[in-house]
Amino acid sequence: MQRLATWLKENRVTEVECVVSDLTGIVRGKISPTDKFLYERGMHLPESVLLQTVTGDWVDDDIYYSLLDPADIDMVCHPDPDAVFLLPWTAEPTAQVIHDTYNREGKPIELSPRNVLKKVLALYQEKGWKPIVAPEMEFYLTKRSDDPDVPLQPPIGRSGRPETGRQSFSIEAANEFDPLFEDMYDWCEYQGLEIDTLIHEEGTAQMEINFLHGDPLALADHVQVFKRTMREAAMKHGVLATFMAKPISNEPGSAMHLHQSIIDEQTGLNIFSNEDGSMSELFRHHVGGMQRYLPELLLLLAPNVNSFRRFLPDTSAPVNVAWGHANRTCGLRIPESDSQNQRLENRLAGADANSYLAIAASLLCGYIGMVEKIEPSEPCSGRAYDLEDYELPVTIESAVEQLEESAAARKYLGDAFIDGYAAVKRAEHENFKRVISSWEREFLLLSV
Known part of the structure; x- marks a missing residue:
């Protein structure tokens, strides 16, 4: 004190x-x-x-x-x-x-989300493992509105015009809101939030901020603070920022992609990699645990009825627990990287998820997989969007039921x-x- x-x-x-x-x-x-x-x-x-x-x-x-x-x-x-x-x-x-x-x-x-994450991190500590995470937060900028019955509209940028189409990775489209983002970056630096890249996402006035990798508890805190910071910066500039999973019909949803890896606390090495840089057995089991248990814990990653609108067909969100190398159509993606940065990207969590609970659930699934030595399926090399079996709850009612009936969730949480x-x-x-x-x-x- x-x-x-x-x-x-x-x-x-x-x-x-x-x-x-x-x-x-x-x-x-x-x-x-x-x-x-x-x-x-x-x-x-x-x-x-x-x-x-x-x-x-x-x-x-x-x-x-x-x-x-x-x-x-x-x-x-x-x-x-x-x-x-x-x-x-x-x-x-x-x-x-x-x-x-x-x-x-x-x-x-036990009901505290921060304590839930601490409980999961203690499981890793007992094994001598240190998880590392890096969240990516998607969100929309919109016009202000005081009528919830009226659909949200794109905001007016520096040019005096709203966006009229999707501008994925467009620098000029992101620059339309430079004054807002300059304040956002300054405010984040002032607060010690370690954010990295800003990109324009697929949706109209949809953006993404990437966080630098680090300690899961600290990053969960930072995501919570960042959401408020982003909303405050937007309001200062006369617009709104929303982290709803699916705020606008016929536009892509907003995700909280979670990159996760694990360091051996004694050696400082990434346990997801063998000496030759290939996937380790522990990494395979981590993926297997994600596949086996994410359906049971999905409610912690998709907590609202609106969350499941993001999982509708043709919404560009992966509604599966398939995994693949550099495959963005999979719910579990293995990005290309060197051996020390070998990691898994969980693409299922919505931007509306409680950051403590989403990170806890994602890490817990991988932990159980490593402890129980669960083998994953074969990697998906094609378009996972076309998988006939969703493998996940597609309504909030079924997600609630699966969580309540999960013996693993009750055992660990x-x-x-x-x-x-x-x-x-x-x-x-x-x-x-x-x-x-x-x-x-x-x-x-x-x-x-």
Whole structure:
């Protein structure tokens, strides 16, 4: 705490945003004057915030009271001094401090997404393995809109005109929003977010930011902070940034591609490579585990009903657990690289996924594969989009069922987390089903 106190004083921080991530990825917490924050050495929050839905509602009472104390007690939140970020858009010097959550006995709260990722990383540590990840975040820029019934429209760029077609990898199309991205890069540097390449993706005003590879927990923190940073930068420039998986009809969805590899902590070498640079047996088993268990844990990578719109046919998203070398039509791609950078790219996660849970699920599947020595299928050398068997849940209902029935998920992530997460997603879907869509009004109103 002393190191954090010194840092806050050196940066003349007057306010501290004390935050945790709920299951949906929404940041919740308190804003505190710095002096009060240092005096209290953390914060207390109702543990029930971890069972809120994306709409702010609550899960069914039976689940709620089976997982939480009926007295609606507080959890104890301790700041992580390695997860502190200055906020460049605030009027006064303000820091965001990510907290870890514990119960009154000092045990980590099982419903906390950050604790879920820590639990998975502990499995690797026991084996002497250090996972390395590098997320790629896709998102759309759109015009501002205050009517959720009106489809989103492309924003106006520097030229005064909106994009009218897809401009994959176009430098000029990305340059249309140079002032916005200059602020975004400056703000990320100010916060210590290690982002790398910016590209224009396939969709109209769809962009992608790549992160430098690094520690999974730190990168999960950085993705969470980056989403907010990107939205703030967009609003400053009069547009919106959205990480919805499928925000616009007839446009590609937005993914969070996860590159992952593993370093032997004793030798510092990549365990995915043999001495001659070929795939190691551990790498094959890692791929096998991904193929075997990703269908059961897909809900952690595709958490919303909108997530599954990205998996519709002809949407350029891989709806399979096929794997292949440099094959972007596969859900599991092996990029070309040298032996020390041998890695797997998981292309299934949506940009809307909670970064802690998506990284935890992806690493867990590979870990189980290595422990259970699961052999993968033969690599796919052709077009995996044309595979007849999707091999994955294609609705959120089936994804919830597969997660609830997964013995592996319960063994490694705990019954409390699986039951709580599934309950949140069921509550959100029930809420969604109550909304009458514009499609129903358009085609059924006067026709049936």
